[in-house]
Amino acid sequence: MEHKDIDNMETEVDKKTESKNFIEVIIDKDLEEGAVKKVVTRFPPEPNGYLHIGHAKSILLNYGLAKKYNGQFNLRFDDTNPMKEKMEYVDSIIEDVKWIGGDFEDRIFFASDYFDHMYEAAVKLIKKGKAFVCDLSAEEIREYRGTLTEPGKNSPYRDRSIEENVRLFEEMKEGKYPDGSKVLRAKIDMASPNINMRDPVIYRIAKIPHHNTGDKWCIYPMYDFAHPIEDAIEGITHSICTLEFEDHRPLYDWVVRELEYENPPKQIEFAKLYLTNVITGKRYIKKLVDEGIVDGWDDPRLVTISALRRRGFTPESIQMFMDLCGVSKSNSSVDYAMLEYCIREDLKLKCKRIMAVLDPIKLVITNYPEGQVEYMEAPNNQENEAMGVRKVPFSKVLYIEREDFMIDPPKKYFRLYPGNEVRLMNAYFVKCVDYVTDENGTVTEVHCTYDPETRSGSGFNARKVKGTIHWVAADTAVKAEVRLYENIVDEEKGVYNEDGSLNLNPNSITVLKECYLEPSVADAQVPASFQFLRQGFFCLDSKDSKPDHMVFNRIVSLKSSYKPAK
Ligand code: ATP
Ligand code: MG
Numbered sequence: 121m122e123h124k125d126i127d128n129m130e131t132e133v134d135k136k137t138e139s140k141n142f143i144e145v146i147i148d149k150d151l152e153e154g155a156v157k158k159v160v161t162r163f164p165p166e167p168n169g170y171l172h173i174g175h176a177k178s179i180l181l182n183y184g185l186a187k188k189y190n191g192q193f194n195l196r197f198d199d200t201n202p203m204k205e206k207m208e209y210v211d212s213i214i215e216d217v218k219w220i221g222g223d224f225e226d227r228i229f230f231a232s233d234y235f236d237h238m239y240e241a242a243v244k245l246i247k248k249g250k251a252f253v254c255d256l257s258a259e260e261i262r263e264y265r266g267t268l269t270e271p272g273k274n275s276p277y278r279d280r281s282i283e284e285n286v287r288l289f290e291e292m293k294e295g296k297y298p299d300g301s302k303v304l305r306a307k308i309d310m311a312s313p314n315i316n317m318r319d320p321v322i323y324r325i326a327k328i329p330h331h332n333t334g335d336k337w338c339i340y341p342m343y344d345f346a347h348p349i350e351d352a353i354e355g356i357t358h359s360i361c362t363l364e365f366e367d368h369r370p371l372y373d374w375v376v377r378e379l380e381y382e383n384p385p386k387q388i389e390f391a392k393l394y395l396t397n398v399i400t401g402k403r404y405i406k407k408l409v410d411e412g413i414v415d416g417w418d419d420p421r422l423v424t425i426s427a428l429r430r431r432g433f434t435p436e437s438i439q440m441f442m443d444l445c446g447v448s449k450s451n452s453s454v455d456y457a458m459l460e461y462c463i464r465e466d467l468k469l470k471c472k473r474i475m476a477v478l479d480p481i482k483l484v485i486t487n488y489p490e491g492q493v494e495y496m497e498a499p500n501n502q503e504n505e506a507m508g509v510r511k512v513p514f515s516k517v518l519y520i521e522r523e524d525f526m527i528d529p530p531k532k533y534f535r536l537y538p539g540n541e542v543r544l545m546n547a548y549f550v551k552c553v554d555y556v557t558d559e560n561g562t563v564t565e566v567h568c569t570y571d572p573e574t575r576s577g578s579g580f581n582a583r584k585v586k587g588t589i590h591w592v593a594a595d596t597a598v599k600a601e602v603r604l605y606e607n608i609v610d611e612e613k614g615v616y617n618e619d620g621s622l623n624l625n626p627n628s629i630t631v632l633k634e635c636y637l638e639p640s641v642a643d644a645q646v647p648a649s650f651q652f653l654r655q656g657f658f659c660l661d662s663k664d665s666k667p668d669h670m671v672f673n674r675i676v677s678l679k680s681s682y683k684p685a686k
Contacts, residue, residue: 141447143181143388147189147358150386156357159191163222164198164231164350167209167331169402170417170424171216173438173459177393179222180442182360194354195224199232200346202330210331212417216425221435231350232332238341238349239293241379242304242323246285250378251322252278253288254305261303264310265318271311272318278307292325295338299325306345308374316371320344344368348375351385359385362392363451393445394453397607398423399615404622413624414608418663420673421608421628431605432649432659432675433459437466456607460676467649467657467675469504475512475545475590476637476652478602480519482565483536483591485550488516493593496576498546501651510640514547517594519636521654524589525566527555534587536566542587545653549574549585590653597636600670602658604630641670649675 140148150156161182165171171179186193195217199205217224245251254277256264266272280288292302304323312318322345327338341349351359359372366389376384399405405422408414417424420431428438441462445454475498495511525536536542541551550568558564574580608628609615617623641650649659656677665671 142449143185143358143360143390143447144188146386146388147185150357151189156383158357159186159189160194160355160357161186161191161360162194162196162229162351162354162356163217163224164196164347165213166198166201166204167206167213168201168204169209169406170212170426172400172402172405172425173395173398173423173428174393174400175216176220176425176438177442177445178360178362179217179220180439181390181447183222183224185358185360191357192227193222193224194227194229194356195222196229196350196354197231198343198347198350199230199330199332200341200343202326202328202340205331207331212426216429219429219435220425221439229350229354230332231346232330234346234350234353235333235337235341237353238346239339241349242289242341242345243286245306245322245378246289246304247282248378249282250307251285251304252280252307253285253292254278254303254319254321255301258300261321265315266310268315272315274310275305275319278319289323292323292339293337295327297325299327301325304339306371306374308371314367314370316344316368317374320371344371345375348372348385348387349379352376352379352381355383356385357383359387361387361389363389363449364392365389389449391448391451393442394451395423395456395459396453396611397456397609399608399622408622415663420603420661421605430662431673432647432657433463434466437463440466463676464657464679467651469501471649471651471657472500472507472510472640473502473651473653474638474640475592476600476602476635476641476650476655476658477519477521477590477592477597478632478635478652478655479522480592480634480636481522481525481563482594483518483520483525483550484565484567485516485518485570486553486567487569490516492516493596496546512546512638512640513593513596514544515593515595518544518591519594519597520566520589520591522563524587525552525555525563527563534585535589536568536587540587541585542589543574543576543585544570545588545590546576547591548572548576592636592638594636596639598639598642598670600635600637600641600672602632602635602672602674603661604632604674606630635672637670644670651678654678 163179163182183193254275256275264273289304303321305319306322308317308319310318322342323339326340329335369387372387409417418426418430420427441459494514496514497509498512499509500507526533529537536552538552541549543549548570550570552566552568554567555563556565606625606628608625610625614623644660646660646662651657657675658672659675661671661673
């Protein structure tokens with residue numbers, strides 16, 4: 121598989137602006153030739169799980185084309201398999217499609233609303249001698265189908281009369297036969313080199329209630345029969361799907377041709393989006409959810425759309441990511457780092473930058489007056505002046521990051537160590553004069569003196585320091601929980617174990633229970649994201665954060681890959 125990485129991104133962007141993707145080329149031609157008047161696309165999810173980043177690609181592609189060509193975009197539930205489908209999934213999909221920016225307005229449809237039409241379509245095929253009721257078992261149908269190198273054999277039921285087929289199909293609908301005892305098959309060609317054309321099953325019996333149609337139906341259409349009909353009914357012009365359906369296209373075309381739809385839709389395939397170090401594929405995600413390995417479909421380590429939202433990704437960042445990925449005919453996998461790049465880019469100028477200490481130790485300023493509080497002015501975003509400034513309280517006892525102090529530092533360590541002076545961001549220079557350890561030798565307090573002359577903004581420049589560290593005043597700090605995430609699987613170590621199970625990263629989540637944040641975050645409400653200076657981007661967790669116990673998710677670290685010790 122081709123691998124796209126972050127280094128190629130600039131050129132990808134340049135290429136994109138000057139060239140059209142292959143689907144746009146097809147659409148341009150159709151419009152030019154008058155074969156299509158108005159472009160209509162759709163996103164056709166099956167409501168059997170939550171949507172993931174791969175679906176986001178399909179949504180944005182289909183929606184983007186409709187928008188670009190002043191056409192229409194439909195959301196259509198491909199709900200023809202009641203066994204795995206649920207209203208919970210329907211609801212989540214609607215929410216996620218809207219959130220990601222796929223604006224379907226009121227154009228929301230259900231394949232199950234077309235069941236009457238599909239039944240009539242099947243009867244039409246029977247009456248044309250193009251479909252028959254077959255009594256072979258699933259196992260026998262497989263045997264008769266042949267292989268890639270050998271043709272299949274005709275079913276012994278293939279030559280039933282039209283009248284008999286009409287009657288049997290109607291009886292199937294009326295519930296006269298048990299599940300699996302009969303199917304309706306298209307009559308095409310058992311010797312076709314394309315196995316999909318060897319008299320495919322188009323209707324099956326399943327006495328299962330449906331989330332939309334209830335008990336009305338006990339026969340359900342198969343995907344390859346239903347999908348082209350759904351597209352044709354809605355006047356879809358370009359039915360965009362992923363590469364695995366390429367071999368199904370002849371059947372798609374057969375269905376719309378035999379049913380004599382005017383202006384039949386055209387199927388176009390593109391490559392699925394694969395991302396490194398994450399799990400896409402509803403089946404696998406569902407397994408993690410069902411086994412309780414993750415905290416539901418929206419666990420921030422997943423790449424479902426709801427998980428990305430909870431993790432603090434924005435629709436804009438995902439749109440940017442899809443633009444960078446482009447649309448391709450060959451499968452490739454994209455570096456997760458590219459998605460991280462997009463969210464950093466999007467949040468860079470939008471988020472307030474605050475001070476937060478994730479792994480605290482106390483810093484005591486021995487010559488600072490007890491009980492005094494000063495309010496230090498801090499820019500809300502150094503790169504975006506329009507975001508203004510805020511006041512941050514400063515006092516004698518602060519928290520700093522444990523990593524920012526060392527008793528015995530290596531060369532080129534410019535942060536605090538005995539005798540060294542650093543700048544406290546937005547405040548004063550402090551010089552380390554002492555430290556306190558517990559019985560294990562762990563540092564519990566760092567003692568410093570400050571120089572009142574060096575107050576930030578005073579223009580002091582008599583001497584310089586090499587290190588600047590962040591801090592939070594202990595008295596007024598907001599205590600919070602912060603969750604750090606790593607990828608849930610590691611491509612380099614192998615995504616699967618020998619037994620086929622997933623090789624999960626045991627460090628995919630780290631929970632820091634005692635973090636101290638500037639008081640300016642106290643009023644934040646979901647959705648709220650911040651840059652924690654020198655650390656990364658963080659958002660309030662929509663599920664677990666409470667006003668008296670704030671919980672933050674790390675969206676992404678800063679590029680510097682600075683990470684507090686665990
Ligand atoms: P999964 O493989 O994750 O189970 P699916 O293809 O079975 O997904 P559907 O609900 O059938 O899920 O998909 C809805 C639409 O999303 C289809 O048109 C499908 O081709 C598209 N799609 C699914 N996965 C991807 C992906 N990784 N990249 C791009 N499009 C995708
Ligand atoms: Mg599917």
